[in-house]
Amino acid sequence: MRKGTKRNLFIAATYGAVLFLGLLLGQNYAGENRWSGSGGLLPLGKTDRTGKVQHMIDLIVSNYVDSMDIGQLQDLAINEIVAQLDPHSEYLQPDQALKQHETLEGSFEGIGIEYYNLHDTLMTVGLIAGGPAQRAGMRVGDKLVAINGDAIAGVNITDKAIEEKIRGRRGTAIEITINRSGKDIPTPLKVMRDRVDVSSIDAAYIIDSATAYIKIRRFGANTADDFRQALQNLKKQGAQRLILDLRENGGGYFSAATALASQFFVDKQLIVYTQGAHEARTDYYSSADGIFGNGELAVLIDEQSASASEIVAGAIQDLERGIIVGRQSFGKALVQEQFGFGDGSAINLTVARYYTPSGRCIQKSYPISNGKNHHLANRPTPAKKLMDTTIAEAVRRHRPSQDVYKTASGKLVYGGGGISPDVLVPADSSGISTLYRKIRKANLIETYVYDRLTKSVPAYAAENYLKGYFLPDKEYDDFLQYVRNKGIDHTTKEAEAIKPMVRTDIEALLGRYYFGSETFFKVRNRSDQVLAQALNALQGG
Structure with missing residues (x-):
């Protein structure tokens, strides 16, 4: 690789799994990055051959019957060129490039909440410890009703619109009207945006x-x-x-x-x-x-x-x-290098x-x-x-x-x-069943847990939860009825086959909601066959 630079080498990795949320934490998987530091648009006219592309765009802008956006034409040209390459080379719009950078740097400017869209209302399901939202008094379970006086509940607001309202420059304030335990709090919470650090562990x-x-x-x-x-x-x-x-x-x-x-x-x-x-x-x-x-x-x-x-x-x-x-x-x-353009966009090139x-x-x-x-x-x-x-x-x-x-x-x-x-360790066959995939695709486990199982705070600690809480059979039966009510029919045999996985999912999600991320993984790991095999091998089994 080129010596004497401060650019980071990176491996593009867009293949990943977001656990369940539309997060305001910037936790989408992204690629390895080594910034080129170059400005402006791609120098398309460096040679006679590459000059044809820029010349064509210039001809269209100067002579076409209708007015055309040169930036849009350049984006189209770049995307078409990149499409001829490997699947990990990609062109990023400015907002995409920024998100990728924030994800890998492990920090961003915002308020530090995780939310789930429950019945067209944003429900807080996680808070960054010591982050702006937690410092302002927000709690897990709070539902966001309005931001700076603008209603966001029951209006089919998009994820992009939510992000635009919540994310912002460090040191600026945001007022959030919340509903807590079924009651609207009359005075909005004033949250000061700040740098939020997110661990990769x-x-x-x-x-x-x-x-x-x-x-x-x-x-x-x-x-x-x-x-x-x-x-x-x-x-x-x-x-x-x-x-x-x-x-x-x-x-x-x-x-x-x-x-x-x-x-x-x-x-x-x-x-x-x-x-x-x-x-x-x-x-x-x-x-x-x-x-x-x-x-x-x-x-x-x-x-x-x-x-x-x-x-x-x-x-x-x-x-x-x-x-x-x-x-x-x-x-x-494949190894990518990221070349930045003057408008904030970038290309990850293998x-x-x-x-x-x-x-x-x-x-x-x-x-x-x-x-x-x-x-x-x-x-x-x-x-x-x-x-x-x-x-x-x-x-x-x-x-x-x-x-x-x-x-x-x-x-x-x-x-x-x-x-x-x-x-x-082959995959658990229940995890690839048609019924389980349908349930996961429809987000029914998350919706069921947040809607029905988070009404009261447990009167015990995380360790007691890990040792003593297992989803009762009656609760599983209620979940199956909930699934049927959502239009997903199944046989008794199918329901029994996926029972261990669904129970673990529900128990883990509840553990995360009340006690944090580590409890989520401790619950999942109780029945994890891959982990069991590794532990057995290390212990000389």
Whole structure:
């Protein structure tokens, strides 16, 4: 890569999963970024060939029968050009570029609330600890009625309009009229917009007496620091082993991925290298001062683990530092550089591929506009029948021979189509049932919980909730009737098949509502087979 710049390298990762909310936290998954610092529009007229595009736009603006917006024409031209490239190169409008930047930087200017649109009314379901809204006295469960005197409840307001009303410059005030426990509060809450910092760590806690669990949502500017702080606290509690959960993590900053991977080594190791037609090979090494350079390690991945997540998993696997548990990762090994334009828009342009320490590229093939595929190794055939075999044995039968690589000890690893876990844990079949997908698509679990199960604050602490609350059978039956009332019919057998997942979803969502994000993951993890397999492997089972 180019030396002497302050730009961040990035892995575009638009493949990710937002848990459930239209958040005002900027928590949408985005790509790795290295800012070019260039201004103005793309220099389309640098050569005779590229000059044709700009010349055509000039001709239309100067001679076309109707007036045309030059900016709109340029956007159309750029989008059409980018469409001919790989799926991770993209053109971003100014608001999209800003959101991506805020997401990865882990901060934005706003009030720090999470909301759910319940019956055309915004219900507060989460508050950033110490954020502007919480400081002003807002509580979880408050419903937003009006902002600065303008009604927002019952008027079919769009997410964009909500954001425009709530987001704003630091130091400016916003007045929010709220309904609390069914009663309108007569005096609006005055909230002073401020910088809001959002951690990239979703949960960090001790599972048993010696095993720490840390879940990372994305790879942002502060991820490595957040991780170090979280793990230091857990080590003080006796953690000697670590389970790092990168499932549903669509990526983030390349520099964050290498910084995190460095935490698992006590000597200088090649973590990843990048190379492209116009980019010379650049090697990235661990810094040899990792906070968890020793100790047993398991990394959890799934089909939504992409980009920066795969850099970390690939390094851990290739260097035999730990075990990879779960399902085949997404398969995204393309590196983007972000070029900014003077109007705030930007283009994320793929400039290189990255390779794991053993030299493998885990990029899957992808379609391009002419209907053909870029010929990069495809994923292996889905392994539904391979529950009792190791992933190495399974993949050996499905991977082409040219995709086989070896680690220093001779262990086989595979390129193309993502990272193959060392311990394969197939997806729960109930999670892919038609009934469950319909319920999730209609947001019925969230609506049911917020509408019917959040009427009173529990008189017990989070630990009591985790140990003592399990959704009663009657409540599950009531939920099934609610589902039927919403037009989704099902058989008794279908309802029984998805019962464990729905109960866990409801219990986790309630836990999050009352006790925060960490409780949500603690509830989910109680019945998580991937986590159970990782824990069993680390404990020598």
